[in-house]
Amino acid sequence: MMSVSKLPQTGTTIFTVMSALANEVGAINLSQGFPDYQTDPKLINLVTKAMKNGHNQYAPMAGWMPLREQIAHKTEKLYGARYNPDTEITITAGGTQAIFTAICAAIHPNDEVIVFEPAYDCYAPAIKLMGGTVKSLELEPPDYRIAWDMVKRLISNRTRMIILNSPHNPTSTILRQEDIDELTAIVKNRDILILSDEVYEHLIFDGETHHSMARYAELQQRSFIVSSFGKLFHTTGWKLGYCLAPAAMMQEFRKIHQYLVFSVNTPMQVAIAEYLKYESTYLSLPGFFEQKRDAFRQGLAQTRFELLPCSGSYFQSVRYTNISNVKDTDFAIQVAKEFGVASIPVSAFYSKGTDYRVLRFCFAKKQETLDKAVERLMKL
Known part of the structure; x- marks a missing residue:
């Protein structure tokens, strides 16, 4: 009981x-947040083909290598960032699992995590389960802009992580260059990690730029970047996502990942690896x-x-x-x-x-x- x-x-x-x-x-x-229309029949056929070809047993713990290679290719093409598929990319059971795993790997009791609200509801519970403290900064409509002078006031010697989400759920706002500049100045010479929830990275409008943490060396080297195939391919029920991080951070991430889910479903990983070769699918x-x-x-x-x-x-x-x-x-x-x-x-x-x-x-x-x-x- x-x-x-x-x-x-x-x-x-x-x-x-x-x-x-x-x-x-x-x-x-x-x-x-889920579509009511069908995913591309080509992708469904690739899953069926993978099953018929015998890809029905455990995938490697970190994910199907051809899929990790395709993610590395896509990330370099879009953001100019190189990730080693072997040591810096892990396939997860959706974005939420990746977020939970990153928080578990990084947060210790009494660590402080800065969260911008309104916030997707899985951040705070994971922080609290790890004994961490949520330091919330409320954003206001209509623009929900981050007041970086307030962020500076929240920083202490116990600040371990800042969680960002762009494009943002629920407000549909995006980080802009001035936000990146402020963030970079704040974390410089500090031992602060970033968890960047980028599951909507391809859903950005009006010719705007997606300011992924992967674009900026100072930020990339301290960031867990989370993305989702559910949002990408209209397949939220497949629960497939991934995490990018520098090798030392990813090593800690995988220590948790292997005991949460070990690995995620194989035939869909095989199918997506093939499907990602068609760049138009995300462009x-x-x-x-x-x-x-x-x-x-x-x-x-x-x-x-x-x-x-x-x-x-x-x-x-x-x-x-x-x-x-x-x-x-x-x-x-x-x-x-x-x-x-x-x-x-x-x-x-x-x-x-x-x-x-x-x-x-x-x-x-x-x-x-x-x-x-x-x-x-x-x-x-």
Whole structure:
């Protein structure tokens, strides 16, 4: 019998709650971040081929080597950074496992980790499980820019890690060159690691640059970089991602990884290794999602919502202060039940439940799904 919870404040995630509500009331589910359209049949056929060719046993602990080689090629092509596939790249069971593993490998009791809120909800629990302390810095709409002078005030001799997420979930903001400059100045000559959640790296719009930590030598040498094939290939259910890190950091990462999952499913790794040879599969993604973003924003502009900026990811946030004054958790439930569209209340991404009356919608959906959702939201 469990006597004391290790995460006493943690309940069921908001994603599970809102998806369950959507199913219960028959709402269009724009809450959880997953597509409602099919992945490329070519990729499915490659998985089938891998299975038929006997790739059904354990992959190497660090991942299928041809896949790691393709990731190294892609990373060098996009960001000019060289990673050794043998010692600096590990295939993981999705981005969340990679994030958890990196935190487990790096954080000791009483270490402090700076987290920018609203934050994806897997960061803080992992830090707390390791006995670390979360040092939160709240960002505010509409632009959710990082106040770097405040970051400097949070730095102490116990600061071990800064967690970054760009493109950002849930706010759809991105890091810009000035952010990189400030970050570089802060960590210079300090023993601070970076965990960079870059799972939406290819979903960046308006010709903007993705400022991966891999682009900058000073940052690369201290960074765990996490990415996801689920976001890349519309296959969130496959739970496949990867982590990049310098060899010494990756060695510690793998010590944890081998006892969490050991290795991840082989046939899909084999298939993705082959599929990644077609560079258009990821180079075409910004245009694909930008088109969806533009169409969805055009539709939402006809509603009473205030649209917040969207520079990356496949989420659109809206403020509803001119529609209602009820708190966002209640309003999200009301919109799902009465108007048939499920969203995520953004206060769920703040540890203190800070409520700016903002909802997040996922637009990684078929056009007819988005059109139907807009039609319903226009009745608000």
